[in-house]
Amino acid sequence: MAFAVIVLVRNRNLFAVIVLAGLYSFLMATVLVALDAVDVAMTEASVGAGISTVLLLGALHLCRSDEARPVQGAGMPLVVSLACGLMLVYGTVGLPAFSDPAAPIHTHVVPRYLKQGPLETGVPNVVTAVLASYRGYDTLGETTVVFTAGAGVIALLRRRRNTGKRPE
Amino acid sequence: MAGHFAYAVTVFLMIAGLFIVIARGNLIKKLIGLGIFQTSVYLLYIAPGKLIGGTAPIVSESFRVYSNPLPHVLILTAIVVGVATLALGLALVVRIREAYDSIEEDDILAADRAADAES
Amino acid sequence: MKRDLVLRVVAKVFLPFILMFALYVQFHGDFGPGGGFQAGVIIAAAVIFYALIYGLANARRIVPDGLVERMMAAGVLIYLGVGFAGLILGGNFLDYFVLARDPVAGQHRGIFWVEVGVAITVSGVMLKIFYMFAGRGDVD
Numbered sequence: 336m337a338f339a340v341i342v343l344v345r346n347r348n349l350f351a352v353i354v355l356a357g358l359y360s361f362l363m364a365t366v367l368v369a370l371d372a373v374d375v376a377m378t379e380a381s382v383g384a385g386i387s388t389v390l391l392l393g394a395l396h397l398c399r400s401d402e403a404r405p406v407q408g409a410g411m412p413l414v415v416s417l418a419c420g421l422m423l424v425y426g427t428v429g430l431p432a433f434s435d436p437a438a439p440i441h442t443h444v445v446p447r448y449l450k451q452g453p454l455e456t457g458v459p460n461v462v463t464a465v466l467a468s469y470r471g472y473d474t475l476g477e478t479t480v481v482f483t484a485g486a487g488v489i490a491l492l493r494r495r496r497n498t499g500k501r502p503e
Numbered sequence: 504m505a506g507h508f509a510y511a512v513t514v515f516l517m518i519a520g521l522f523i524v525i526a527r528g529n530l531i532k533k534l535i536g537l538g539i540f541q542t543s544v545y546l547l548y549i550a551p552g553k554l555i556g557g558t559a560p561i562v563s564e565s566f567r568v569y570s571n572p573l574p575h576v577l578i579l580t581a582i583v584v585g586v587a588t589l590a591l592g593l594a595l596v597v598r599i600r601e602a603y604d605s606i607e608e609d610d611i612l613a614a615d616r617a618a619d620a621e622s
Numbered sequence: 623m624k625r626d627l628v629l630r631v632v633a634k635v636f637l638p639f640i641l642m643f644a645l646y647v648q649f650h651g652d653f654g655p656g657g658g659f660q661a662g663v664i665i666a667a668a669v670i671f672y673a674l675i676y677g678l679a680n681a682r683r684i685v686p687d688g689l690v691e692r693m694m695a696a697g698v699l700i701y702l703g704v705g706f707a708g709l710i711l712g713g714n715f716l717d718y719f720v721l722a723r724d725p726v727a728g729q730h731r732g733i734f735w736v737e738v739g740v741a742i743t744v745s746g747v748m749l750k751i752f753y754m755f756a757g758r759g760d761v762d
Contacts, residue, residue: 336512340516344527353535359539371559374656375545378583383538394755412526416522433553440551448573456729460652466579481747484590492597
């Protein structure tokens with residue numbers, strides 16, 4: 336995955352960059368399955384590697400260009416990125432270690448969801464139960480966000496039918 | 504130190520995404536860099552939820568230990584919102600291309616400065 | 623791609639299975655991975671696949687623009703409808719246990735309709751965005 340990202344950073348042919356992004360999404364979906372996140376992996380594979388690649392290719396076809404040679408050097412942004420990286424590494428040292436059962440994430444409200452979820456909702460898939468029932472408001476907001484994105488794209492890319500020219 | 508390997512991968516992907524966004528001028532590549540940054544955040548949330556020896560959070564009689572389902576719910580929402588953002592960003596890029604005839608950030612800024620100097 | 627025989631035949635063979643798999647993911651989301659979002663995206667992917675092989679005009683004839691736009695709004699309205707049904711039947715907004723005589727059956731019903739609403743909106747939006755991007759290059 337790191338290899339795909341490094342090649343993506345350096346490549347200037349946009350078609351290759353988009354295909355590499357799709358490959359990266361599939362690799363991420365595989366990693367997510369290894370981390371037991373099967374719902375998330377299915378969504379990442381279909382949305383990240385499927386729909387994102389289709390939309391990027393559509394936009395590339397409409398824009399029709401390759402990346403130009405960078406004008407300013409990559410020195411300063413690289414220094415800034417590495418400095419941010421070092422600060423983040425310093426921050427993550429304090430986080431709980433991998434697979435620590437006593438971490439706060441496992442002890443607050445999740446045991447209740449895992450124990451009572453199938454009993455109260457009758458649905459064995461706890462992720463669906465939490466998504467649709469316990470945290471239903473969030474899903475309502477998310478559906479509204481998706482609808483708003485569709486409406487926004489319609490507003491941006493609509494054409495006036497009578498003149499046939501682009502609306503200014 | 505091996506307990507924090509997942510965070511190291513996350514930080515690497517984060518700075519790769521950040522570098523693409525600030526160091527490359529092409530708008531489509533910037534959006535892809537933003538996507539890489541978002542994926543690293545998914546990893547940041549889901550990695551601590553995994554319990555070694557656990558299984559996917561689908562309750563059945565044959566398993567006793569489950570991985571944490573709460574980050575999965577949050578990240579499902581985040582993925583869908585991420586693709587919505589990508590679609591809107593790409594629509595804007597298409598309109599910019601039609602207005603300025605280029606999707607390189609330097610060309611667009613130069614054209615704006617020239618238009619400001621004229622008026 | 624319309625003239626390539628292999629692609630046309632393979633597309634016609636695959637499309638029913640893709641749609642069936644989308645329905646499976648939608649309704650089996652209670653017992654395995656899946657749910658509304660994944661199913662909506664798979665439905666949109668099936669129609670995009672058809673549009674890629676047979677052309678955008680054919681796809682627009684089978685799934686017209688008006689239907690897609692109505693699907694976008696209908697999903698959100700179904701979700702809100704479930705919420706208000708909870709309000710009308712005596713509980714709070716988005717309460718599921720009042721929807722049937724047995725609270726667990728009420729939860730089942732609520733989750734079912736909510737996931738259907740989500741799938742309809744997601745598939746409508748993805749398809750509409752694809753139509754807008756693909757149709758933009760034609761008028762030039």
